[in-house]
Amino acid sequence: MTYCLALRIDEGLVFLADTRTNAGVDNVSTYRKLHTIRAADDRVFVLEAAGNLATTQEVLDCIHRDLERVGDHESLASVSHLFEAALYVGRLSQEVAGRHEAALEGGAGSATFILGGQIAGTPADILLVYPEGNYIRASDERPFLQIGESKYGKFMLELAVEGKVDMPTAIKIALSSMVSAARANLSVGPPYDLGLYRNDSLDLNEFRFPADSPLLTRLAEVWEKILLDAVSELPSITPEDFIVSSEE
Amino acid sequence: MTYCLALRIDEGLVFLADTRTNAGVDNVSTYRKLHTIRAADDRVFVLEAAGNLATTQEVLDCIHRDLERVGDHESLASVSHLFEAALYVGRLSQEVAGRHEAALEGGAGSATFILGGQIAGTPADILLVYPEGNYIRASDERPFLQIGESKYGKFMLELAVEGKVDMPTAIKIALSSMVSAARANLSVGPPYDLGLYRNDSLDLNEFRFPADSPLLTRLAEVWEKILLDAVSELPSITPEDFIVSSEE
Numbered sequence: 001m002t003y004c005l006a007l008r009i010d011e012g013l014v015f016l017a018d019t020r021t022n023a024g025v026d027n028v029s030t031y032r033k034l035h036t037i038r039a040a041d042d043r044v045f046v047l048e049a050a051g052n053l054a055t056t057q058e059v060l061d062c063i064h065r066d067l068e069r070v071g072d073h074e075s076l077a078s079v080s081h082l083f084e085a086a087l088y089v090g091r092l093s094q095e096v097a098g099r100h101e102a103a104l105e106g107g108a109g110s111a112t113f114i115l116g117g118q119i120a121g122t123p124a125d126i127l128l129v130y131p132e133g134n135y136i137r138a139s140d141e142r143p144f145l146q147i148g149e150s151k152y153g154k155f156m157l158e159l160a161v162e163g164k165v166d167m168p169t170a171i172k173i174a175l176s177s178m179v180s181a182a183r184a185n186l187s188v189g190p191p192y193d194l195g196l197y198r199n200d201s202l203d204l205n206e207f208r209f210p211a212d213s214p215l216l217t218r219l220a221e222v223w224e225k226i227l228l229d230a231v232s233e234l235p236s237i238t239p240e241d242f243i244v245s246s247e248e
Numbered sequence: 249m250t251y252c253l254a255l256r257i258d259e260g261l262v263f264l265a266d267t268r269t270n271a272g273v274d275n276v277s278t279y280r281k282l283h284t285i286r287a288a289d290d291r292v293f294v295l296e297a298a299g300n301l302a303t304t305q306e307v308l309d310c311i312h313r314d315l316e317r318v319g320d321h322e323s324l325a326s327v328s329h330l331f332e333a334a335l336y337v338g339r340l341s342q343e344v345a346g347r348h349e350a351a352l353e354g355g356a357g358s359a360t361f362i363l364g365g366q367i368a369g370t371p372a373d374i375l376l377v378y379p380e381g382n383y384i385r386a387s388d389e390r391p392f393l394q395i396g397e398s399k400y401g402k403f404m405l406e407l408a409v410e411g412k413v414d415m416p417t418a419i420k421i422a423l424s425s426m427v428s429a430a431r432a433n434l435s436v437g438p439p440y441d442l443g444l445y446r447n448d449s450l451d452l453n454e455f456r457f458p459a460d461s462p463l464l465t466r467l468a469e470v471w472e473k474i475l476l477d478a479v480s481e482l483p484s485i486t487p488e489d490f491i492v493s494s495e496e
Contacts, residue, residue: 036494151399154432159475172482184402193493208493215489219482226478227407234420235470241463245441245456246284 401425
């Protein structure tokens with residue numbers, strides 16, 4: 001598995017991805033899942049990938065080949081809207097998975113992507129590209145996307161939305177969400193790749209948090225203390241709260 | 249889906265189950281998933297069920313029929329250890345699912361159970377019964393079990409373990425875990441059934457928290473406040489925490 005997330009906040013976009021890959025529990029490795037694609041001067045894309053590693057690598061290779069190749073074919077340099085970029089990635093993903101479908105069981109070759117970034121003249125945004133090639137945009141009410149092992153850390157992202165946080169806080173919440181998922185699920189693990197995009201900058205800042213990052217340890221400690229302290233703040237149960245029941 | 253949990257603490261056992269069932273999103277109903285079985289004077293069992301509702305109902309009916317029927321067949325009154333009760337429930341579950349297997353697709357008829365309780369002379373315990381008929385016991389390090397939509401509320405139960413809480417606090421944490429799961433997943437919903445077992449009492453206290461229980465609202469509010477306050481307590485990120493990175 002994998003855990004990748006993207007948040008859209010007022011200042012821009014926050015991307016975070018783990019790097020653990022596994023083919024069974026005895027074949028664990030580290031691969032980058034957050035990729036920056038500077039397709040042209042007027043645009044920057046971030047692609048986060050979950051699913052079959054061979055498929056995601058082949059999709060990335062096709063994206064770069066299409067950018068290098070001379071001609072009037074579609075590429076991330078030719079599209080004029082983010083949704084067209086999402087459809088293009090979705091088409092590549094379907095084509096790649098389709099080529100290996102006969103040899104792989106069921107949907108084993110499929111991949112899911114988060115595509116984010118900005119094309120000059122259009123707003124920065126984040127989109128989720130399904131293995132079927134279609135896409136959805138993050139909503140205004142829930143301006144984040146997750147792929148992979150998303151359930152454990154979801155409440156943290158809802159918190160960021162609820163709190164209307166700035167970018168430094170959004171980063172801390174994103175990392176907290178990642179640490180929660182990694183704690184609960186061995187298939188998610190460090191180092192973690194962070195991408196920060198400020199609206200209209202058309203450039204991405206990239207950071208990597210290694211497994212021994214002091215911040216990851218501090219975050220885990222602070223959350224544990226906050227949650228343990230919280231136990232004493234929980235309201236008492238009174239007789240109005242329940243019905244004494246019995247099945248018989 | 250469903251969310252049922254059981255906690256083993258020093259004083260006894262805590263069981264909590266939601267009541268929402270659904271066959272598609274347009275066929276949502278309310279069914280009890282926490283069942284108390286007073287099989288004989290020297291024993292009490294709690295059975296929590298997730299999976300195919302028809303299978304869990306037929307398993308329960310078979311359990312009660314075996315208790316009523318005269319003879320030397322196996323039943324929850326005849327077993328002498330909790331693990332034998334778990335194997336008995338597992339066998340019934342396999343038989344029932346097997347009878348309907350041809351008519352149902354794949355594993356659509358399967359069910360998973362948490363069985364807990366006590367037989368006099370043996371310790372109170374909780375066991376998880378798999379659709380395959382085998383079982384596991386909750387460990388000493390992680391003395392809780394979950395079935396159904398378990399990922400969203402798992403961190404709350406880990407908190408209870410971490411904090412070595414008493415029964416009143418364990419109830420509040422169990423309800424918090426339930427509220428988290430219900431908030432994230434529409435297929436989990438109130439009313440919630442709570443079962444409390446004090447070691448060696450050989451009796452169970454049962455309570456139901458209706459959807460309009462003031463406690464559920466208070467718990468959700470307090471958690472939201474605690475988590476929003478937590479955001480300001482998270483440690484700052486310093487340059488020692490990360491590496492400035494780039495793919496190229």
